[in-house]
Amino acid sequence: MRVVVIGAGVVGAAVAAGLTRRGAQVTVLEARTPGAGTSSTSVAWVNANNKTPRAYFDLNQAAVWAHHQLAGDHFFPTGNLECAATDEHRELLEARVTRLIGMGYPVERVTARRALALEPDLVPPPPGTEYVFFPGEAYVHPLRLLGRLLGEARDGGATLECGAEVSAIEASASGAKVTVADGRTFAGDAVVTCAGRWTQHVAALAGLTVPMLDPAVSGTVTNGFLVTTSPVPARLSRVLTTAGLNLRPDGEGGCCCSPCPWTGWPIPPRRCPRRSWPRSWRCCPACCGPPRGPRPSGPWWGSGRCPATGSPWRGSPIPGGGCTRWPRTAGSRWRRC
Template sequence: MRVAVVGLGVVGAGAARALALAGAEVTVFERTAPAAGTTGTSFAWINSHQKNPLAYHELNVAGMAEHERLQETGGQWFFRGGNLEWAHEDGRERLDAAVAELRGRDYPVEWITADRARNLVPDLRVPAAVRDVAWYPREGYVLPVALLARLWGEARDHGARLRCPAEVTGLDQERTGVSVTLAGGGTERFDVAVLAAGRWSESVARFAGMSLPMADPEAPGSATVGFLGYTAPLATRLGSVLTTPELNVRPDGGGRLVVQGLDLDAGADPAAVPAPDGPQAQELCTRLRNLLEGTEGAHLESLRVGQRALPGDGLTVAGFDGGGTVYALATHSGITLGPLLGRLAAEEIVTGRERPELGMFRPTRFEGVDRDTLPPPVPARFAGQQ
């Protein structure tokens, strides 16, 4: 079976790897460079918070387990250091409800004291008014490019080829295959094309006559955009994810941290990325110094505006369109779900057997839907929403 994969982020790499392992002849078409899209600007927190309905939550839990299984066979990109979260008084009811929902789903979470939180993260500064802290021991974070390297490297080991730069400008479905047309001319025929184009999924799907509405990734202050600050190396002790009212933080290797203040995202605009020493950066660094010891003199090496790949109804897309030769993968949870979606998609493509986990996420749900009738997604403004 000859399979084309469009896009080489984590989702595309996961699909390429699993297809190559299953014996398919895989060619990946990447327009600019690996990890050039959302993969390169992701907070990369592995979790299943606020993932509703239940089927979406369960899919993300399975995605977390997939990272653990994959890492058992080698490599180091997933760090299961847990996550600590607390709320101020005005957010306590929301956090209590979120923890209760997760407990009802048998998701590992417990309330711990501030002292225990400081034992887990010795340099943590917990506000005096915080009574207790939610601890999620099975969560963690990913180094996205290291994950991509593992997935794509193994795909290459099993014969997958990369065409880059190669922009796909046409997908013509036939009864027994699909023709892929590239910018500048040239067409290649495949048995199946897998769309893993991230935030460009809608325009790429349109080439195949598929309806796959995505939230606008360019809209300032919307749910699809947000600031991510990347610090210079710091002498602070942090091995966990922190999701706090003022700041979300995760390690990024070599003493660097990734910082995110969700309330600041109302001013995020991909067309006007602030300077790494501007007001937004200074605010993020101030919040970081208030949160962790050992961060005196913290400054950002870069401040980026991340652009999320967000299907129009907020849920993952995974499956064939009506024609049966184009398979779409698009999700807001690409880092958590990338390896799992790749494996499940490859099984469906190679064997023809449908996976029940993907039953409610088929792209055919958008057939006949006017994208303008879909309500705009709510911007993330507190921990867990992003």
């Protein structure tokens, strides 16, 4: 079977690799470069921690174990340590833990001593903080994973065409023809779209309608904020989650962080929340916040498009817009810190 896959992010690469394993002849069409969308701006936290309803939880749980089976130098199965320091967070965490235990999800309630053994450089949160460890969770380095999957697909005979923005899709009894912007055409027996936030547009080229949420108005389901930092003089080996900030190692000595108060803002925001970042950063449970912590670098708004069910995450950064200019405007503030 000949299959044309549209989009060379992690999802498109995984589809291409899976199809080549099954003997398909695969062509991957990428409008820009592999991983130029959400794949390069994802926290890449592998989990089924707060996924509802049950069918969506089961899908994510299956994906977690698929990651474990794939393994490799992109994959870090070090778990997730969650710290709940407020009454509201403790209440929500307790309800979630009870639900997850009932579904057979690996969960461990741990003491402050155990939490410090897992992450020795934690700044001790206030007395009464509760800690829960999710040992089956992990994180990945997305572009390493992307390289592995695309490499496997190419080893299986797949071809990758970059700079191939799809402009037309024509279906017939014998298959489909996909035309790209420079006039080239690619024939296949089937077409799979893995175009993320461009899914609605790509589907329309084939005369199909896919209901999607709009990241300009839809909040946390579609929108997220991601920041990477300069190198951190602290040991950090896993995903850490709090009420104000989620973070993980970025693989280059810094942190990859998602400030929770900013997630869900319409894309792009009217102005950069310059004063919010230091307050959000102090929520970080590791020894990496002000006054001697790292400077933020490479912030991105993740602009996602999801089906109207609101379950999957798809999207891309908005370079040059929104808060991508923020480090230059806020640099003096961080120098004073």
